Amino acid sequence: QMQLVESGGGLVQAGDSLRLSCTTSGRTFSTYAAAWFRQAPGKEREFVAFITSSGSSTDYVASVKGRFTISRSNQKNTLYLQMSSLKLEDTAVYYCAAGISGNYRATTSYNYWGQGTQVTVSS
16 A cells, blocks of 8 residues: 655645645555646546656646646655646645556546645635
């Protein structure tokens, strides 16, 4: 089993930046690809960003490209999501996930999930 714990969420204003962290334990994080998802009120959980186990390749949903950056520190067993130029529509609970089998944009492909951290963007 792998445990994932997100942190760094909060209330910010539109245009601000925020960095989320996802600290992992229980398994060798460096062998797992990982991703960030988010879920807004009344909506399904959606893919945000993906990173390979080495960190050499990333991918993003179109709505965050150029504003969000996913990264990882395998030495620290931690996944990050740097968010800038935040918009009202970025308001959601953000989840990290690891242990992929299948399409990395699909929630059903991941075996391990964190509990989520709330990000609220105000005007």
